[in-house]
Amino acid sequence: MSGYLPIAFTTKMKSLLGEEFDRFMSSYEDPRVYGIRINRLKLDAEDWRSLSPMGESVRPIPWAPDGFYYEEGARPGKHPHYHAGLYYIQEPSAMAPVELLDVRPGHRVLDLCAAPGGKSTQIAAKLQGIGVLVSNDNARERTKALAKNIELAGVRNAVVLNEEPSALAPVFREWFDRILVDAPCSGEGMFRKDESMIAEWEKHSIERCSAMQRHILRDAAAMLAPGGILVYSTCTFSPEENEVQMAELLAEYPDFKVLPVPHPYGWKPGRPDWAGEAGQELSAEQSASLGGTVRLWPHHIEGEGHYAAVLTRTGSASVEELTIIEAAVTTDEENGRKKKVKGNAGATLRAAEKRGPRGGKDSGKLNKAADAGRHSGRGQAETSDPAELWNAFAERELSQAFACTGQVQCFGSRVYLQPDSLPSLDGLRVVRAGWYVGEAGRNKFEPSQALAMGLRQSEAVRSLNFGSEDPNVIRYLKGETIFVHEDQIRFGHEEDAAKPLKGYVLVCTDGYPIGWGKYSGDGMLKNELPAGWRWM
Numbered sequence: 001m002s003g004y005l006p007i008a009f010t011t012k013m014k015s016l017l018g019e020e021f022d023r024f025m026s027s028y029e030d031p032r033v034y035g036i037r038i039n040r041l042k043l044d045a046e047d048w049r050s051l052s053p054m055g056e057s058v059r060p061i062p063w064a065p066d067g068f069y070y071e072e073g074a075r076p077g078k079h080p081h082y083h084a085g086l087y088y089i090q091e092p093s094a095m096a097p098v099e100l101l102d103v104r105p106g107h108r109v110l111d112l113c114a115a116p117g118g119k120s121t122q123i124a125a126k127l128q129g130i131g132v133l134v135s136n137d138n139a140r141e142r143t144k145a146l147a148k149n150i151e152l153a154g155v156r157n158a159v160v161l162n163e164e165p166s167a168l169a170p171v172f173r174e175w176f177d178r179i180l181v182d183a184p185c186s187g188e189g190m191f192r193k194d195e196s197m198i199a200e201w202e203k204h205s206i207e208r209c210s211a212m213q214r215h216i217l218r219d220a221a222a223m224l225a226p227g228g229i230l231v232y233s234t235c236t237f238s239p240e241e242n243e244v245q246m247a248e249l250l251a252e253y254p255d256f257k258v259l260p261v262p263h264p265y266g267w268k269p270g271r272p273d274w275a276g277e278a279g280q281e282l283s284a285e286q287s288a289s290l291g292g293t294v295r296l297w298p299h300h301i302e303g304e305g306h307y308a309a310v311l312t313r314t315g316s317a318s319v320e321e322l323t324i325i326e327a328a329v330t331t332d333e334e335n336g337r338k339k340k341v342k343g344n345a346g347a348t349l350r351a352a353e354k355r356g357p358r359g360g361k362d363s364g365k366l367n368k369a370a371d372a373g374r375h376s377g378r379g380q381a382e383t384s385d386p387a388e389l390w391n392a393f394a395e396r397e398l399s400q401a402f403a404c405t406g407q408v409q410c411f412g413s414r415v416y417l418q419p420d421s422l423p424s425l426d427g428l429r430v431v432r433a434g435w436y437v438g439e440a441g442r443n444k445f446e447p448s449q450a451l452a453m454g455l456r457q458s459e460a461v462r463s464l465n466f467g468s469e470d471p472n473v474i475r476y477l478k479g480e481t482i483f484v485h486e487d488q489i490r491f492g493h494e495e496d497a498a499k500p501l502k503g504y505v506l507v508c509t510d511g512y513p514i515g516w517g518k519y520s521g522d523g524m525l526k527n528e529l530p531a532g533w534r535w536m
């Protein structure tokens with residue numbers, strides 16, 4: 001395929017790489033490699049390997065403990081385990097930046113350019129449900145895939161935003177422990193994986209991408225807490241989008257420094273000499289710093305290629321120089337407290353956002369404090385308050401095993417559990433205000449697919465489990481009605497066994513949820529899988 005590469009690209013790479021150029025070019029003739037990353041929110045890699053028909057044939061990706069190379073033709077996207085969110089299909093070198101971010105449970109993490117969510121789901125797995133993930137992308141259409149991938153992975157503690165970084169900077173000033181800037185770039189490392197990127201290359205000129213990266217990085221810098229870590233990454237080779245960006249940032253912000261990345265696995269150091277050639281004047285110290293960034297080359301590793309730099313903020317001395325707008329950053333006092341949502345009488349709701357989580361339709365109303373304890377003995381809530389209806393649903397349909405922290409947030413009829421301690425999101429375009437648990441109607445509550453995917457089997461009062469080879473799984477995933485024997489329905493907790501068999505049933509494959517069904521007592525399970533989630 002190297003014959004299709006733009007001449008301007010090959011000419012430049014030849015002058016940069018010198019005698020390495022031929023090896024670089026021959027990598028374009030090598031077969032593509034394919035990667036999946038096991039979702040540790042659901043299971044660990046060893047459990048997946050023993051469960052999956054792919055388990056024996058995969059090979060570990062050296063820099064990603066949950067990542068594996070799989071063979072061409074394995075089609076992991078066409079397996080029930082994909083629909084259970086057990087893994088994410090991800091290019092192997094794209095797994096490196098999050099490994100460098102050193103995310104730990106409890107961190108506040110921003111993924112600033114997040115769609116379609118490969119790295120966000122990787123971060124969420126490292127958080128293990130503790131802490132906050134803010135996933136943002138400025139492209140509205142792309143945030144749909146981002147939200148869906150986060151929901152498919154069963155993430156409970158993420159907020160999805162659709163904003164320019166400049167709108168986030170005043171709200172989240174010095175707020176994040178970890179920030180990933182997986183920047184929009186000219187995509188030179190994508191040419192082999194996706195040939196359409198070759199045509200895109202001319203449009204997404206290096207100069208245009210560099211200007212975008214510069215702006216994004218300045219706003220990202222404003223949001224990093226002192227002592228925090230920022231990883232900057234691209235899937236392109238051009239120095240202007242890599243070392244030059246870092247050199248400019250370091251020159252402008254003396255309180256940022258590079259944390260040198262070791263170079264195992266065939267990873268190579270960043271190239272300060274290329275930043276110099278691109279017109280960036282470097283001190284000896286800056287030059288050494290840039291050597292501590294990392295390049296993943298397709299002729300040195302099994303992967304398409306990436307660049308990454310790990311930065312830390314040593315102090316806050318130069319923050320005043322950043323072009324951030326001083327704005328009211330109102331931290332809701334309520335957010336500081338941990339709450340168990342289920343059965344939480346009096347959960348306090350904040351004002352609904354002006355634009356609503358989907359930019360308008362759900363806008364508006366201020367919901368009053370909810371009295372979660374009040375619902376009729378028959379389990380039918382006599383209320384139209386979304387928070388009350390959610391709490392009544394949780395009381396009725398979720399087992400004793402379900403315990404969740406977070407703030408109940410209602411936007412119109414939609415109910416979310418928002419991670420604690422977030423500043424107010426008022427005025428921001430919010431795609432998901434937290435874990436979207438469902439939608440309230442008149443005297444009823446419809447649980448969301450996101451709720452199903454974020455639960456464990458034992459957290460639902462009723463569940464049904466089919467082995468992944470069972471034809472009922474594909475039937476269910478295609479949206480068909482399933483016929484069940486009542487003794488197939490399991491109760492999540494021994495105290496639930498007294499509850500009626502009729503009601504919501506969490507449908508699982510190999511013990512992992514894939515969606516809701518509704519059992520009405522006649523041997524038939526009504527399929528509640530939303531159209532957009534079905535097997536195609």
Ligand SMILES: C[S@@+](CC[C@H](N)C(=O)[O-])C[C@H]1O[C@@H](n2cnc3c(N)ncnc32)[C@H](O)[C@@H]1O
Pocket residue numbers: 094112113114115116117118119120136137138139142163164165182183184185212216
């Ligand atoms: C390389 S992709 C991100 C891939 C993603 N991190 C993943 O692993 O799935 C770059 C993303 O940056 C987004 N983007 C472009 N300009 C942006 C901006 N000014 N602010 C935030 N996101 C931006 C694009 O829409 C695109 O989704």
